[in-house]
Amino acid sequence: MADNWEPVVGIVGGSGLYHIDGLTEQVWRPVHSPWGMPSDELLFGRLDGVKCVFLPRHGRGHRLSPTNLNYRANIDALKRAGVTDLLSMSAVGSLREELPPGHFVIVDQFIDRSFAREKSFFGDGVVAHVSMADPVCARLGDALQAAADGIGLPITRRGTYLVMEGPQFSTRAESELYRSWGCSVIGMTNMPEAKLAREAEICYATVAMVTDYDCWHTEHDDVTVDVVTRVLADNAEKARALVRAVVPALAARREVCGAGCDRALDTAIITARSMRSPVLMSKLGAVAGRVL
Ligand SMILES: CSC[C@H]1O[C@H](OP(=O)(O)O)[C@H](O)[C@@H]1O
């Protein structure tokens, strides 16, 4: 590993989290991507001396819907910005009684039911298949757990996040179906974000912040934006505290990721070198340059 290797922590802020506290040397800068326009400029800065890059997932002012987010441009831009460790901060509905609004979950699995999104950097001309068996980085998950414990923030270590297409919320039958599948929380954005982070060899972890009980719970109102908004501000405060607590711990990383996220492409590309598309190869420079 190069002597000057330095972790860079990326934070994707979801609904309600449009900035983070305590960033020094702050500057918003556009990052251009061959995959199109990211959701917004990226906010560069330092937290306790650690390089950080923040991206509001839906753009400042929440302009972009989950379906229309350019997930590839977002991840490519974060990779270009040098991000090694990415924290996805996401509002979710709860599918379990024991995960009430205000509670946080460190997600460890996903079921991807999104269907109207570009899900890979690869394709005809450069075909690749990365493993998604363990879709989040266990090292980041451990660090988030320790940081949450350190600030007395109750957090659940494991859970499955069901990704729906949206933008409408689920029907009651869908909500009950996902509960019967054992899912813990539901949201609209973490896929293909997690898949693309894996393809880009960025360590990724999700902090799912519960805002509502979706529509299955007989003793709670069905989810609406109003219901969600009532909890968002509180959750955002806790999320900022968690980010501040975890970032210094991530700075201690001085070696390759034990979970292997940063080498995901070692065994993924199947297209013969002589047959690879020069056009796609040039777009893949930031994401896959290490192995191309
Ligand atoms: C405003 S409720 C629905 C909205 O909130 C979540 O967004 P994010 O994951 O970016 O926090 C959910 O996925 C929906 O996009």
Ligand SMILES: Nc1ncnc2[nH]cnc12
């Ligand atoms: N119930 C819900 N369904 C989908 N996305 C959400 N984001 C917050 N609450 C949600």
